[in-house]
Amino acid sequence: MGLLLFGVAKDIAGAALVDLPETVTNVAELKRWLYDHYPAMQQLSSLMIAVNREYAADTQMIHASDEVAVIPPVSGG
Template identity: 70%
Template sequence: MSVLLFGVAKDIAGVPVIDIPEHITDVAALKAWLYNSYPALQQLKSLMIAVNREYAGDGQLISSDDEIAVIPPVSGG
């Protein structure tokens, strides 16, 4: 299963797309895996997960058919 990374999340991982283990089936497990694999992500004020272009809560189920993206905090001015 692939996950798209944007902004500083992409910078932290060093790549725009990562593959995650198949046993990850919800957003909470994805976040835990991301924080374990890329500890610097824990320093961000917020980290949103989008599933099929909709922001998703921790209980949202995910599958290999979904488009999953990691969206870090966005600053503007």
């Protein structure tokens, strides 16, 4: 499954798209996986996950067909 990354999260990972292991089944597990693989993400003031282009709670399930993205603190405007 692919994971989209944007902004500083993309810079930390060094890629705009990374493979996500199938062991990750919900948003909380994804955040733990990110913090393990990219410790610098722990320094961000917030880290949101979007599932199918909607902000997702930690309990939300992630399925293989979902579009999943890492949303670091936004800074538009």
